[in-house]
Amino acid sequence: MAVYTHVSAEALAAFLARYDVGELVSAKGIAEGVENSNYLVDTTGGRFILTLYEKRVAADDLPFFMALLDHLADRGNPVPPAIPDREGREIQELEGRPACLIKFLPGVSVTHPTPAQAQAAGAALAQLHRSLADFTLERPNGLGPDEWPRLLARCGDDLDSIAPGLKASLDTALADVLGHWPKGLARSAIHADLFPDNVLMRGDQVTGLIDFYFACTDIRAYDLAVTHSAWAFETDGTPADPAVGRALVAGYESVLPLTDPERAALPVLARGACIRFALTRAWDWLNTPADALVTRKDPLAYVRRIDWYAAHPHAFA
Numbered sequence: 001m002a003v004y005t006h007v008s009a010e011a012l013a014a015f016l017a018r019y020d021v022g023e024l025v026s027a028k029g030i031a032e033g034v035e036n037s038n039y040l041v042d043t044t045g046g047r048f049i050l051t052l053y054e055k056r057v058a059a060d061d062l063p064f065f066m067a068l069l070d071h072l073a074d075r076g077n078p079v080p081p082a083i084p085d086r087e088g089r090e091i092q093e094l095e096g097r098p099a100c101l102i103k104f105l106p107g108v109s110v111t112h113p114t115p116a117q118a119q120a121a122g123a124a125l126a127q128l129h130r131s132l133a134d135f136t137l138e139r140p141n142g143l144g145p146d147e148w149p150r151l152l153a154r155c156g157d158d159l160d161s162i163a164p165g166l167k168a169s170l171d172t173a174l175a176d177v178l179g180h181w182p183k184g185l186a187r188s189a190i191h192a193d194l195f196p197d198n199v200l201m202r203g204d205q206v207t208g209l210i211d212f213y214f215a216c217t218d219i220r221a222y223d224l225a226v227t228h229s230a231w232a233f234e235t236d237g238t239p240a241d242p243a244v245g246r247a248l249v250a251g252y253e254s255v256l257p258l259t260d261p262e263r264a265a266l267p268v269l270a271r272g273a274c275i276r277f278a279l280t281r282a283w284d285w286l287n288t289p290a291d292a293l294v295t296r297k298d299p300l301a302y303v304r305r306i307d308w309y310a311a312h313p314h315a316f317a
């Protein structure tokens with residue numbers, strides 16, 4: 001469960017006193033998620049998410065994320081902006097961590113998306129990209145292709161303790177992907193982690209896009225590739241109903257048609273996305289803190305996707 005930092009009732013009450021949100025009624029740690037500590041907070045004024053930012057979120061990046069969420073919310077995207085306190089501050093400190101009180105959005109995330117749900121998610125992603133065309137802040141992708149060789153080297157030979165031969169196969173896949181990485185495609189701020197668990201839905205409607213803490217400036221079609229790699233497969237990395245992946249791309253294109261070079265690049269972008277998640281999952285697998293009751297995500301489920309995309313070069317044709 002992703003509660004790394006415990007928040008005492010006293011500290012939470014003092015924190016909430018800075019806001020116009022009424023009195024604390026209850027607060028519960030949220031089990032989902034692996035990156036940050038999240039609490040569901042009910043007050044006499046409503047329901048909120050309290051997020052305390054942990055290891056992978058740098059406090060210096062929070063102004064970028066908050067500006068991004070405000071920009072998207074202003075343009076009608078279903079994203080949760082941070083609530084400002086009475087002095088207009090969105091970013092606070094709580095229990096020694098940077099912390100934000102965030103608007104609660106309704107909906108649930110689906111585990112086995114239907115084509116209709118994937119279509120809606122694809123359209124929501126494209127709408128987000130359209131809205132970001134005039135967003136001027138930049139943040140380099142700290143988990144982008146330039147970083148993958150370093151991440152692989154840091155995992156090193158320990159990768160073979162996850163599966164024999166894993167290091168060599170990731171080395172080979174990485175060299176191939178980097179050798180074919182596209183240049184000149186449209187860039188903007190992207191979500192970079194739009195897994196089904198970061199999309200809240202009611203039926204076939206998207207009610208929330210959450211967890212923007214990997215958002216960065218990168219190739220726009222890479223964001224679609226990341227999303228495809230997360231939606232078009234079962235959790236264990238076996239392919240889902242092919243209609244789901246097709247619907248995701250069709251939904252995206254109903255709002256923002258792909259250019260020919262973007263479509264042609266999707267297979268290599270998707271394999272790159274798989275390498276990114278295989279490596280970060282492998283690193284977490286090898287380094288999960290002993291004091292956190294967090295469910296480790298299976299790196300091999302992403303290795304299987306690398307193989308699938310390599311074996312299906314026309315998946316996006």
Ligand SMILES: Nc1ncnc2c1ncn2[C@@H]1O[C@H](COP(=O)(O)OP(=O)(O)OP(=O)(O)O)[C@@H](O)[C@H]1O
Nearest residue numbers: 030032033034035036038049080103104105210211
């Ligand atoms: N604004 C929100 N409205 C409603 N629920 C939310 C909101 N933000 C987060 N949640 C809930 O909290 C859970 C964890 O949030 P989030 O995905 O941001 O955590 P994380 O630790 O950053 O996770 P991840 O492993 O996906 O990076 C979500 O699955 C969702 O149930």
Ligand SMILES: N[C@@H](CCO)C(=O)O
Nearest residue numbers: 193195277280281297
């Ligand atoms: N969505 C990621 C976790 C956050 O990087 C994964 O499933 O590996």
